[in-house]
Amino acid sequence: MTRRVAVVAGGHAKFGKRYDATMRELCAEAYKPIYDEGITQDKIDASVLSYAASQFTGQGAGSALIADYLGLADKPHLRVESACTTGTASLRAAWGMVASGLYDVMLVLGVEQMNRVSSARATELMAQAGDMRWEYPFGISFPAFYALMASRYMHEYNLPHEVLSMIAVKSHHYGAQNPKAHLPREVSLEEANNAVPICRPLNLYDCSLITDGAAAVVIAAEDRVKEFTDEPMWIKGIGAGASEMMIQDRSSLTSIPGAKRAAKAAYKMAGLEPKDIDMAEVHDCFTIAELIAYEDLGFAEPGKGREIVENKENYHDGRIPVNVDGGLKSKGHPLGATGVSMTYEILNQMRGTAQNPSRQIDDVQYGLAHNVGQSGQFVNIFIFERGW
Amino acid sequence: MTRRVAVVAGGHAKFGKRYDATMRELCAEAYKPIYDEGITQDKIDASVLSYAASQFTGQGAGSALIADYLGLADKPHLRVESACTTGTASLRAAWGMVASGLYDVMLVLGVEQMNRVSSARATELMAQAGDMRWEYPFGISFPAFYALMASRYMHEYNLPHEVLSMIAVKSHHYGAQNPKAHLPREVSLEEANNAVPICRPLNLYDCSLITDGAAAVVIAAEDRVKEFTDEPMWIKGIGAGASEMMIQDRSSLTSIPGAKRAAKAAYKMAGLEPKDIDMAEVHDCFTIAELIAYEDLGFAEPGKGREIVENKENYHDGRIPVNVDGGLKSKGHPLGATGVSMTYEILNQMRGTAQNPSRQIDDVQYGLAHNVGQSGQFVNIFIFERGW
Numbered sequence: 001m002t003r004r005v006a007v008v009a010g011g012h013a014k015f016g017k018r019y020d021a022t023m024r025e026l027c028a029e030a031y032k033p034i035y036d037e038g039i040t041q042d043k044i045d046a047s048v049l050s051y052a053a054s055q056f057t058g059q060g061a062g063s064a065l066i067a068d069y070l071g072l073a074d075k076p077h078l079r080v081e082s083a084c085t086t087g088t089a090s091l092r093a094a095w096g097m098v099a100s101g102l103y104d105v106m107l108v109l110g111v112e113q114m115n116r117v118s119s120a121r122a123t124e125l126m127a128q129a130g131d132m133r134w135e136y137p138f139g140i141s142f143p144a145f146y147a148l149m150a151s152r153y154m155h156e157y158n159l160p161h162e163v164l165s166m167i168a169v170k171s172h173h174y175g176a177q178n179p180k181a182h183l184p185r186e187v188s189l190e191e192a193n194n195a196v197p198i199c200r201p202l203n204l205y206d207c208s209l210i211t212d213g214a215a216a217v218v219i220a221a222e223d224r225v226k227e228f229t230d231e232p233m234w235i236k237g238i239g240a241g242a243s244e245m246m247i248q249d250r251s252s253l254t255s256i257p258g259a260k261r262a263a264k265a266a267y268k269m270a271g272l273e274p275k276d277i278d279m280a281e282v283h284d285c286f287t288i289a290e291l292i293a294y295e296d297l298g299f300a301e302p303g304k305g306r307e308i309v310e311n312k313e314n315y316h317d318g319r320i321p322v323n324v325d326g327g328l329k330s331k332g333h334p335l336g337a338t339g340v341s342m343t344y345e346i347l348n349q350m351r352g353t354a355q356n357p358s359r360q361i362d363d364v365q366y367g368l369a370h371n372v373g374q375s376g377q378f379v380n381i382f383i384f385e386r387g388w
Numbered sequence: 389m390t391r392r393v394a395v396v397a398g399g400h401a402k403f404g405k406r407y408d409a410t411m412r413e414l415c416a417e418a419y420k421p422i423y424d425e426g427i428t429q430d431k432i433d434a435s436v437l438s439y440a441a442s443q444f445t446g447q448g449a450g451s452a453l454i455a456d457y458l459g460l461a462d463k464p465h466l467r468v469e470s471a472c473t474t475g476t477a478s479l480r481a482a483w484g485m486v487a488s489g490l491y492d493v494m495l496v497l498g499v500e501q502m503n504r505v506s507s508a509r510a511t512e513l514m515a516q517a518g519d520m521r522w523e524y525p526f527g528i529s530f531p532a533f534y535a536l537m538a539s540r541y542m543h544e545y546n547l548p549h550e551v552l553s554m555i556a557v558k559s560h561h562y563g564a565q566n567p568k569a570h571l572p573r574e575v576s577l578e579e580a581n582n583a584v585p586i587c588r589p590l591n592l593y594d595c596s597l598i599t600d601g602a603a604a605v606v607i608a609a610e611d612r613v614k615e616f617t618d619e620p621m622w623i624k625g626i627g628a629g630a631s632e633m634m635i636q637d638r639s640s641l642t643s644i645p646g647a648k649r650a651a652k653a654a655y656k657m658a659g660l661e662p663k664d665i666d667m668a669e670v671h672d673c674f675t676i677a678e679l680i681a682y683e684d685l686g687f688a689e690p691g692k693g694r695e696i697v698e699n700k701e702n703y704h705d706g707r708i709p710v711n712v713d714g715g716l717k718s719k720g721h722p723l724g725a726t727g728v729s730m731t732y733e734i735l736n737q738m739r740g741t742a743q744n745p746s747r748q749i750d751d752v753q754y755g756l757a758h759n760v761g762q763s764g765q766f767v768n769i770f771i772f773e774r775g776w
Contacts, residue, residue: 096484240464
């Protein structure tokens with residue numbers, strides 16, 4: 001029997017264009033609230049300190065730098081990289097090292113500093129996660145991958161663009177209430193639906209942000225949890241999946257095969273079904289991705305995700321609240337931090353510390369984080385359980 | 389109780405300047421012998437597919453690309469990055485995921501394709517693993533970090549450079565007998581000692597190679613091992629350590645603090661002492677690093693490592709054979725592949741399949757891999773046990 005593992009604390013830097021902070025300083029900002037709760041460096045056995053791409057800052061092998069700056073240079077550390085799932089891949093690797101008994105207490109921290117280059121250059125660097133021989137040279141970037149999916153979805157299910165815009169409106173509604181959000185302001189449906197095109201059919205408000213930020217959690221083995229908190233969040237289910245490298249190799253563009261596999265594995269490990277989930281953090285790198293996530297996670301039948309949107313079931317008081325922290329769209333998407341930020345948000349929702357009563361979900365027993373990399377080549381899904 | 393985990397198979401690409409192969413093709417070359425032994429894709433639950441630096445090829449998030457090319461795109465994968473310890477950090481993360489029960493069978497593959505850029509540019513890119521704000525801008529690169537250590541060691545212990553050259557002679561003696569080696573030729577002591585300076589006191593033959601290559605192993609949980617082999621190599625001890633980011637913050641330059649911590653942890657987990665080890669693969673990125681490793685691993689007292697060299701105790705028929713595959717010096721050092729290549733070599737030595745009788749060590753029961761990143765900021769040490 002493997003040991004149970006819980007998330008016992010979390011911290012979160014302000015997301016945004018953080019010209020005021022270096023990468024290491026963003027990490028310290030995420031770790032500080034954890035330190036202030038008493039989880040000082042001496043209590044941490046090892047750490048996973050991750051970011052998705054060295055190219056934004058030029059810094060290679062940065063976990064050594066971060067460990068040093070956080071006062072953890074005498075403890076083992078490593079970096080995990082899995083594109084936009086770097087945060088949850090880090091949590092998965094750390095979970096294994098704790099569940100297996102190698103370490104008892106680990107810090108898992110994700111960071112990305114994307115705005116040291118221009119937005120255009122950042123988009124180009126992200127495109128280099130596509131195949132550098134068979135995709136990137138032909139000019140395809142991530143808005144284009146998701147525009148292909150959106151086009152196909154809109155064609156197959158006769159979906160009007162307005163439904164996608166409604167997702168953006170919801171994200172901004174909640175981001176406006178999240179003090180950590182990059183773009184904390186409301187947008188109207190009209191504004192969202194008529195914004196400047198980025199890659200048709202996706203417009204400005206269909207796309208997530210290029211954000212600097214960091215988030216951190218501490219995980220502990222079951223026999224150590226009580227030292228840190230009376231409100232642990234247990235890691236109940238883990239599912240990981242992957243998909244074909246090139247989307248033209250996939251049999252469908254209206255779902256992500258790796259996400260369906262990951263969801264199946266996570267639900268199985270947790271012994272739960274979609275209907276048991278009280279809230280979800282999903283990877284809305286583009287609005288279409290959030291719609292597809294509803295279906296891949298089993299919250300809606302294929303082609304029926306729009307009902308969740310149109311009925312506002314995804315709001316904080318709805319059937320399945322999704323991204324009521326603003327999501328990647330309004331809170332922002334610092335690649336390596338995103339999966340850890342999702343975990344942090346679920347911890348806070350369970351604890352009733354979501355900062356703002358108008359986005360606090362009642363009585364969260366089970367929360368799900370759905371984190372997708374590239375155009376579905378990486379997927380990690382975590383199911384968390386309230387432990388008190 | 390955590391499950392025991394064994395290495396059950398290995399594969400190794402030819403190391404060298406591999407202009408003939410893309411990164412994904414190097415990976416396939418390393419996986420092919422494993423596939424040919426019958427460990428086909430359907431038997432693998434998940435994989436860790438790693439390289440140290442995206443900058444050499446420009447390819448980001450490459451585990452998706454590699455997984456796809458190897459026919460593993462429908463299974464979870466991730467990349468671990470820990471500078472030159474990327475290979476063993478991958479093994480450590482994978483061990484956790486298998487020991488904990490998340491997966492039963494995992495492929496661990498390390499690769500690096502360094503020669504798509506010039507040697508000078510490769511050296512510069514590696515220097516970006518130094519602190520990009522406080523080290524790299526001042527021009528220090530890895531030969532310089534190790535030259536500082538060598539200078540201090542030579543000063544404190546009155547070491548003549550010739551002892552370092554004797555290590556290079558030994559590495560090339562064995563590399564010449566290894567068909568996978570990058571530079572498989574003997575060098576004389578005179579040639580090694582009088583070579584062109586790179587960064588004084590280190591000369592050309594004190595420095596490891598800029599190499600393209602890949603290596604792979606499969607690990608399996610104890611209850612699954614028999615499906616794959618009658619000659620499993622158990623993972624008996626794992627120790628990881630880290631050191632201060634900047635070497636001026638260290639109290640000594642004649643040892644690597646993280647390596648001593650990692651060795652202590654690995655020996656403790658294995659229940660073994662240095663004298664129990666029958667062979668070692670150590671991280672000789674520079675000859676001085678091999679000498680320091682003897683001491684950090686407890687094979688010699690501080691300042692006495694030279695006795696191992698002068699008495700040829702590090703030869704295949706000596707007291708503690710070290711790097712009888714040629715090491716990073718002659719076999720080569722494709723960063724992400726190195727730690728996996730060490731593991732592969734120990735597996736072959738245990739099995740008596742070291743390709744050449746004049747470098748086959750008799751009766752290896754315990755083998756140790758010592759893998760160091762940057763100038764000691766990352767260290768992983770594995771102790772393996774013959775399981776038959």
